[in-house]
Amino acid sequence: MKLNGTIYHLEQPVILLDLLNEYGFQTQRIAVEMNGAIIPKATYHQVTVTDDDTLEVVSFVGGG
């Protein structure tokens, strides 16, 4: 599985929301693209990530 350009090995498929929490992302401040498609925030708890997937997680910090 590739996350923001780095390769990680997933022993088994995981739920996207669990993976995001495990890697310390604040889910209210991010946008997630999986294999080139945006993942709606409302479906993070339903989407399964496998070892073949490519994830891009964009995090926003405050200030403007």
Place this chain on the structure above:
Amino acid sequence: MNIIVNGKPYTSNASTLFELKEELQIPSDVTILNGFQISENFDLKEGDLVTLIQKGKMPSQDELESMMCARHTPNVHNKVKEAKVAIAGLGGLGSNIAVLLARTGVGTLLLVDFDVVEPSNLNRQSYYISHLGLPKTEALKQQIQQINPFIQVKTEQIRVTEENAYSLFKEYPIVCEAFDNPVSKAVLVNTLLEQSPQTKLVCGSGMAGYGSSNTIQTVRKMKHLYVCGDGSTAAEVGNGLMAPRVTVCAAHQANMVLRLILGIEEV
């Protein structure tokens, strides 16, 4: 030879710039040929754009626009004038992006912010003492009219939400995200990427403090999502937002918008 002088088609017998100025008898202090100010003589060719400006003299309305855009690169100005760009949030990023895009000559700007100008905005945002208490949308519209009266400025004094984002921005192919709050940034980005997949988004993230300017970058994170900033320096207690770095980030966003207008998708 057919050329354009101060925005109007003109047929000349002159073969050089100096001969043209002799022929026209227009007093001028500034001479601009095809987007570049020159003082030496130059051979003229068919289709050249010549602008002759007399300092201290107020031009007529129709001459003013051609003089204002004389320093834009030819063929760039027409595309920029046709462009429509929305700016969501009119703080340190958004107010400066709006001014930069107005100077660039972007034809239609939509300015969106719910708030009014207050004293703590003035350390980095493009407002004046005379704007205190005015809606930011109105204060910025007034400035843009002073910078370039030919720009169409639309305003919405409203808080952007998941519910209204699509209808607010659907007419705009390019949207600048310029909010302060990181959750608001994510809400706008997610809503538009989901509901309006053709919209190109240019966002800001990480520009607080006075760290090196060189850590601020423009990165294409997704097909239609560009993020400018250092990606990590949040505004927080003990690390405020300051004019230079916020303006560097705003300029990154404005330049990416200009590139997208001109059909360039690389950062």
